[in-house]
Amino acid sequence: MLDLSVSLAPGLRCKNPILTASGTFGYGLEFAPYGELVNLGGMVVKGLSLKPRKGNPTPRIVECACGMLNAVGLQNDGVEAFLKHKLPQLPWRETAVIANLYATAPEEFAVLADILSAEEGVAALEVNISCPNVREGGILFGQDPVMAAKVTQAVKQAARNTPVIVKLSPNVTDIAAVAKSVEAAGADALTCINTLSGMAVDIVTRRPLLANVLGGLSGPAVKPVALRCVWEVCRAVDIPVIGVGGIASVEDVLEFILIGACAVQAGTMNFSRPDFAFRLVEELPSACKRLGIDDLAAFRASLQLEVTS
Amino acid sequence: MLPSQFAELTVLDLVPFGRESTLRTFALRLSPPPWKRYTPGQFVMLRPAGWGLELPWARPFSISRAGEHDLVCFIQVIGRGTERLLGLRAGDAVRVWGPLGNGFAVEADSLTLLLAGGIGIAPFLGYAQNHPKPWNLSMLFGHRAPLDCYPVDSMNERIEVEPICENGPEDLEHFIAVMQARMEEHAVKNGLALACGPLPFLRTVQRLAAKTGLRTQLSLEARMACGVGACLGCVVTTTSEWPVSDAKNWPVQACSQGPVFWAGHVVLD
Ligand SMILES: Cc1cc2nc3c(=O)[nH]c(=O)nc-3n(C[C@H](O)[C@H](O)[C@H](O)COP(=O)(O)OP(=O)(O)OC[C@H]3O[C@@H](n4cnc5c(N)ncnc54)[C@H](O)[C@@H]3O)c2cc1C
Ligand SMILES: Cc1cc2nc3c(=O)[nH]c(=O)nc-3n(C[C@H](O)[C@H](O)[C@H](O)COP(=O)(O)O)c2cc1C
Ligand code: FES
Numbered sequence: 001m002l003d004l005s006v007s008l009a010p011g012l013r014c015k016n017p018i019l020t021a022s023g024t025f026g027y028g029l030e031f032a033p034y035g036e037l038v039n040l041g042g043m044v045v046k047g048l049s050l051k052p053r054k055g056n057p058t059p060r061i062v063e064c065a066c067g068m069l070n071a072v073g074l075q076n077d078g079v080e081a082f083l084k085h086k087l088p089q090l091p092w093r094e095t096a097v098i099a100n101l102y103a104t105a106p107e108e109f110a111v112l113a114d115i116l117s118a119e120e121g122v123a124a125l126e127v128n129i130s131c132p133n134v135r136e137g138g139i140l141f142g143q144d145p146v147m148a149a150k151v152t153q154a155v156k157q158a159a160r161n162t163p164v165i166v167k168l169s170p171n172v173t174d175i176a177a178v179a180k181s182v183e184a185a186g187a188d189a190l191t192c193i194n195t196l197s198g199m200a201v202d203i204v205t206r207r208p209l210l211a212n213v214l215g216g217l218s219g220p221a222v223k224p225v226a227l228r229c230v231w232e233v234c235r236a237v238d239i240p241v242i243g244v245g246g247i248a249s250v251e252d253v254l255e256f257i258l259i260g261a262c263a264v265q266a267g268t269m270n271f272s273r274p275d276f277a278f279r280l281v282e283e284l285p286s287a288c289k290r291l292g293i294d295d296l297a298a299f300r301a302s303l304q305l306e307v308t309s
Numbered sequence: 310m311l312p313s314q315f316a317e318l319t320v321l322d323l324v325p326f327g328r329e330s331t332l333r334t335f336a337l338r339l340s341p342p343p344w345k346r347y348t349p350g351q352f353v354m355l356r357p358a359g360w361g362l363e364l365p366w367a368r369p370f371s372i373s374r375a376g377e378h379d380l381v382c383f384i385q386v387i388g389r390g391t392e393r394l395l396g397l398r399a400g401d402a403v404r405v406w407g408p409l410g411n412g413f414a415v416e417a418d419s420l421t422l423l424l425a426g427g428i429g430i431a432p433f434l435g436y437a438q439n440h441p442k443p444w445n446l447s448m449l450f451g452h453r454a455p456l457d458c459y460p461v462d463s464m465n466e467r468i469e470v471e472p473i474c475e476n477g478p479e480d481l482e483h484f485i486a487v488m489q490a491r492m493e494e495h496a497v498k499n500g501l502a503l504a505c506g507p508l509p510f511l512r513t514v515q516r517l518a519a520k521t522g523l524r525t526q527l528s529l530e531a532r533m534a535c536g537v538g539a540c541l542g543c544v545v546t547t548t549s550e551w552p553v554s555d556a557k558n559w560p561v562q563a564c565s566q567g568p569v570f571w572a573g574h575v576v577l578d
Contacts, residue, residue, distance in 0.1 A: 026539030030565070033312045034406070046541075054560055061534050061542030066362045068534060072541045075560055220362040248362055271534040272356060272365045273404050275315050 002285055004296060006041070006262050008240050009163030009188035012124050014041035014096050014263060017296070018253065018280045021244050021267035022047055022100035022126060022167075023072065024218075025277070027086040031270070035278030041263060042096030044126050044191075045082070049102050050112055052078040057211040062200050067219025067246070068268055069198050071212035074102050079115055092121035098165070100126045106154035113155040117162035125162055127155050127187075130169030130194035142169035142194070145181035152185035165242065167191040168233065170222075175229050176236035189240040191265065192229045196222055219268040220246040227259060234260030234301065248272075250283040254291070260301040313537070315406045316343050317358065320397045321379055327458030333386040334428065334458045335395060336373075339403055342380045347372050348412025349436035350503075350528055350569045354536040355382070357394070358402035364390055369533045369564070371432035371505070372408060373460070380405065383460055385428040409536050410568045413526055417441045419501045422491055422523075423448035423468075424514055426506020430459050432528060433505065437467045444468075449491055451475050451484050451510065489517050496523035503569075504528065511577060518572040525572040531563040538565030546576040 004016040019042040025031060028043045037043065055075025062069050076082070082099075090097050099116045103109040109127065116122045129141035129148055141147045148166070156164050166182045168175055170193040179190055195216025200209040226245025234241050243256030244265035256264045266277040273279075293299045318339040326334045342353075349372070356367035368390045374381040386392050397403070413436060423433045423446060430450060440446055446468040452459060453475055464470050473484045492502055504514040505528040518525035531543035544560035550573045551557045561567075 024540065026535075026537070030535075030537045030539040034315050046539075052555075052559075055541065055544070058544060058560075059532055059542075060544070061532055061540060063364065063366045063534070067365060070540070070542065075541050075544070077555070081555070219365050268365060271540060272367065273315065274406055274535070274537055 002288055002294060002296065004284060008242065008263060009124060009165070011161060012096060012163045012188075016041040016281055016284065017257065017263035018277060018284065019044060019096070019098070019242065019263055019265045020270065020277050021265035022128065024267040024270045027082070028090055028097070029086065031274055031277070034274040038091045038094040039281050040095050040277060041281070042098055042123065043090070044098040044100050044265060045086070046076055047074045047100045047102045047128050048076055048079045048082050048112065048116075049074060050079055050108055052076065052081065059209060059211055062209040062215070064200055064217070065221065067217055067221035069200055069210060069215035069217055070195070071210045071215035073212065079112055083115070083119060087119065087121045090121065092123065096123035097121055098124045098126050100128050100167070101155070102128045106150045109151050110154040110158040113158035113164075117158065117160040122162060124165055125155060125159055126165040126167050126191055127151060128167050128194070130167050130171075142178065143172050145178050148178050149181045149185035152182045152187050156186040163188040165189040165191055167194055168229070169194050170225055170229050171197050176232045179233040179237050183237045183239055187239060189242060189262075190233060190237065191242040191244060192233050193222070193226045193245045196225060218245070220248045222246045223248075223252065227255060230256060230261050231259045247280075250280050250287040253280055253284065254287060254293075254299075257296065257300050259303050262300065311344060311346060311408065313407055313409055314343050315404070317402050318342060318380060318405050320399050320401045320403060322399050323395070323397055326460065327455055330454045330458050332454035332458050333395065335384055336460065337382045337384055337394065337397065339380040339405065341377055342375055342405060342407070344408060345376055347375050347408035347435075348415075349439055350412035350432050351408040351410050352536075352568060353380070353382070353405050353407030353409060354533070355394070356404045357397060358404055360393065364393070366390075366534050367404070367406075367536065368394070369536055371528075373431050373434040374438065375408070375435070383428060383431040383434070406536065410564055411566070413503045413528070413569050414501065415440065416501055417445070419445065420495055420498050421446050421500060422495045422502040424488065424502055424504035424506070425449070426451045426510035427453065428459070429504075429506030429510070429528070430461070430464070431505070434460060434464060436503070437464055447471070449473065449488055451506070485513055488514070489521065492517050492521040492523045496521040500524075502526070508577065515572045515577055526569050527572050527575070528569045529563045529567050529575070531568075533564050536564045538562045545570070546578075547574055548576060550574050
């Protein structure tokens, strides 16, 4: 049988390369009626902050051609509530539960990392330095290689043995530079990409469609950008890269792996049907078979660049 | 609450309502869902299998009927998605997940006033059908388009429906006055009011509920992407009366904590 398992960091082995993206899969429990959570390669839960956050005013989401904009603004009940009420309900012994962290300063990131890495049920930390929907921190860290490195280092030092994944923003001129800087600061793996800054307006009411005016674009519309970012980052670093952005089919999963991603995350398309991620897992073996892929590791990063006539 | 399920159903038929109206409404009848029970006020997310990536979201609709024979939704054409739903044909596949959300309170012995604005009548079809003592129900129905755009006839069979056409500012004043009078009558008898309709209508009901002291539930419409509580797009802010201590004055999901809320529990802005 085809071995689908992937190693994303020392101590972080996933049974398959299909994870779910932060903010698009709640705390996982919301999707339990629609599939077996334990079959997923892993789950990245909704962004957590030290203190509860209310997030942005509504409307916070809007559908657009082949995607959506969101300006949720990292609403969450805070890390303590997650550890107390959600984590114990998740099948973390059977599948990787990855915590997504948000903070406004490196020191605060470190405190969060310290709290979360003390938990047996947290398989890894995914550091969000790329949220376009919050005023402080977020993308400001992700756009500056020096700040990105500072945050990475702070988290890494506080994270004990828990692997640290850093999630990068596409809203930069040189994503490879940020990736290298974060790698040098000790990141175990990278996730690319978070949402792209975007906007939608209503010509009848002459108002923006999001209360926050700007939001983050996600969904199939961003896939080509995500592929480009993953490609550039894979060429720049030696650590594993998790590809995310616009995945709508198992073929899309393979596209990310072909250009070098070790694993992927399913995001916005979880909203088009709640069994979306579970189906990707189910369909992957037969898609590989159909394409003659008998070793996923060998298929990874096998993109042929020479033009053959 | 029964767990929600995902299913691929097929269109049995689609019946347009209203002959000479610019408002387009229709009944969409789908093959029976795998779940047979639901609480009226609960909803489903619908997304035809034929939709491509251009419309990534499903759309939320109240359950008007669900059981052994079919699943029925009453739908008004609003924009891109509902326009395309109108084009469905018998045999087309539709992905459906539900029943979702909480549904309206059922108090068999309380005099219950149903307040419907326009297509907000949809959940009340099932409510009237399933109520153990329908003689305790009455409905006030505010509408703009001709009555034949709405499934009023099937309601009339079971409960008393008072339709009020709102075409101008005077009509609206009249509608609000009647609503207030009915709510006062129900308040005196410790009755219950349930409302579903557009936001301005719900705001009026909320104001009248505070004024008359009538116990009132509101079914909210919010933009929804997931319908299961995951995206946090559909949130509504609670008041200090919200029963969960650490979620008072806090945004909660209209899809999973609602869509039905007690009028005093939420801020409608
Ligand atoms: C719990 C619930 C139950 C509902 N029940 C019914 C029903 O029984 N019958 C019915 O006709 N309609 C109902 N609606 C409203 C219906 O979902 C919207 O009219 C529909 O989604 C509009 O989609 P569209 O693509 O045509 O409009 P567009 O304007 O193109 O929609 C773009 C996006 O905005 C959202 N949106 C637009 N208008 C509304 C609105 N008024 N309320 C919520 N979201 C909106 C849509 O869901 C869509 O995702 C219900 C809404 C909710 C939340
Ligand atoms: C509603 C919504 C909420 C999100 N919340 C978070 C979050 O809390 N933390 C984070 O790192 N990314 C968040 N994201 C970004 C996604 O994890 C993902 O990077 C992005 O949506 C691109 O993938 P997709 O096109 O498959 O959705 C969110 C995305 C959406 C649509
Ligand atoms: S629609 Fe996604 S949380 Fe309610």
